[in-house]
Amino acid sequence: xxxxxxxxxxxxxxxxxxxxxxxxxxxxxxxxxxxxxxxxxxxxxxxxxxxxxxxxxxxxxxxxxxxxxxxxxxxxxxxxxxxxxxxxxxxxxxxxxxxxxxxxxxxxxxxxxxxxxxxxxxxxxxxxxxxxxxxxxxxxxxxxxxxxxxxxxxxxxxxxxxxxxxxxxxxxxxxxxxxxxxxxxxxxxxxxxxxxxxxxxxxxxxxxxxxxxxxxxxxxxxxxxxxxxxxxxxxxxxxxxxxxxxxxxxxxxxxxxxxxxxxxxxxxxxxxxxxxxxxxxxxxxxxxxxxxxxxxxxxxxxxxxxxxxxxxxxxxxxxxxxxxxxxxxxxxxxxxxxxxxxxxxxxxxxxxxxxxxxxxxxxxxxxxxxxxxxxxxxxxxxxxxxxxxxxxxxx
Amino acid sequence: xxxxxxxxxxxxxxxxxxxxxxxxxxxxxxxxxxxxxxxxxxxxxxxxxxxxxxxxxxxxxxxxxxxxxxxxxxxxxxxxxxx
Numbered sequence: 001x002x003x004x005x006x007x008x009x010x011x012x013x014x015x016x017x018x019x020x021x022x023x024x025x026x027x028x029x030x031x032x033x034x035x036x037x038x039x040x041x042x043x044x045x046x047x048x049x050x051x052x053x054x055x056x057x058x059x060x061x062x063x064x065x066x067x068x069x070x071x072x073x074x075x076x077x078x079x080x081x082x083x084x085x086x087x088x089x090x091x092x093x094x095x096x097x098x099x100x101x102x103x104x105x106x107x108x109x110x111x112x113x114x115x116x117x118x119x120x121x122x123x124x125x126x127x128x129x130x131x132x133x134x135x136x137x138x139x140x141x142x143x144x145x146x147x148x149x150x151x152x153x154x155x156x157x158x159x160x161x162x163x164x165x166x167x168x169x170x171x172x173x174x175x176x177x178x179x180x181x182x183x184x185x186x187x188x189x190x191x192x193x194x195x196x197x198x199x200x201x202x203x204x205x206x207x208x209x210x211x212x213x214x215x216x217x218x219x220x221x222x223x224x225x226x227x228x229x230x231x232x233x234x235x236x237x238x239x240x241x242x243x244x245x246x247x248x249x250x251x252x253x254x255x256x257x258x259x260x261x262x263x264x265x266x267x268x269x270x271x272x273x274x275x276x277x278x279x280x281x282x283x284x285x286x287x288x289x290x291x292x293x294x295x296x297x298x299x300x301x302x303x304x305x306x307x308x309x310x311x312x313x314x315x316x317x318x319x320x321x322x323x324x325x326x327x328x329x330x331x332x333x334x335x336x337x338x339x340x341x342x343x344x345x346x347x348x349x350x351x352x353x354x355x356x357x358x359x360x361x362x363x364x365x366x367x368x369x370x371x372x373x374x375x376x377x378x379x380x381x382x383x384x385x386x387x388x389x390x391x392x393x394x395x
Numbered sequence: 396x397x398x399x400x401x402x403x404x405x406x407x408x409x410x411x412x413x414x415x416x417x418x419x420x421x422x423x424x425x426x427x428x429x430x431x432x433x434x435x436x437x438x439x440x441x442x443x444x445x446x447x448x449x450x451x452x453x454x455x456x457x458x459x460x461x462x463x464x465x466x467x468x469x470x471x472x473x474x475x476x477x478x
Binding site for chain 1: 429432435436437439440441443444454455456457459460
């Protein structure tokens, strides 16, 4: 339980476009921070600190100010473009659906950010995924199946550790050592917030839990020319992004599912398919009765990389987010995105077009649990009040 | 490609070479974003920061997307009173 609060004046006033980004990064500053709040005015930070933080308050404040300076000093204001605005589409529900889902036993929180879903959510997720597969079929996308583990070697090749170190989830195992395995078997217990076993019991990290789906396709194409020079693929996968004390509600899960349609080819091929995706999904979202908008966005790069990478991504409009309305909190939630990576993966992984130039890539991705959560937040748990397309499909 | 002002190119060349951590000889008048492995997305933002610090070019979405070649950088400087 948090013991006390620490109010800070940030070293640099945090501009409005960075308030949410800085707030989410403060979770990673220190394990003694239970929660952080940045005032909308950007001139006040309030931290809730765990017990024992008192003696380290000055150290924690110094680290917070470092984050503020690195992200806000000389920040480059993004140019936000709204490509579609359907936020005013009528909805019929205004409560947080999680409360009712928990009460009905439709959702069970196994651990922080780890949820089990019952029949209602499972059927909804399967239905929404079937609608996203219409997009894959429209492009005659080739089906792929990818592992849940992802090679650390390949993630290193695409600079993932520099861009998103904070959200990685590591896979390890006991070292091949009879004494260690026996000792683990005899002594391992879950204590406090985790296993009591010492770090030296565990192997070096060779693999991560996948943070994204499409990377697996690019890795499988590495170091070769792309046959035919173009490819459209689709896959569903479980993804893992650790979000510390930002793991709240159904909005941010440590473990979630993404259905992606992936485009590989020339710049024109990828950009045309990304735009066709957006236009195709416009009709689907209308049938689902979803209130949403599509706007330019950036990925949640870590502190040191944020200023430059986010500015680059925004300026070149590499990411369009689909943000659904959450009526119960008068805000929006990203449920998917239309992405263009330029030739980043082609260059880093040595994947070339027939003319020898690096391939370009892009993907359309949907977070299935978030789509279901946003739908229930807008239309509630009573199927009688759902838009006809959903009601008839699930009746 | 229009001819590049040699005085401006002489100003730009060392700035880009330092930002991209390459030899100045690799910075040619025809060089564009993507021509060198170092001039990728991160390299481009290093270029932008150096252009801001050394030559006073502000970093905006327009300059980030517009100044993607030596020629464009020189033209921008020429249009903003640099000689």
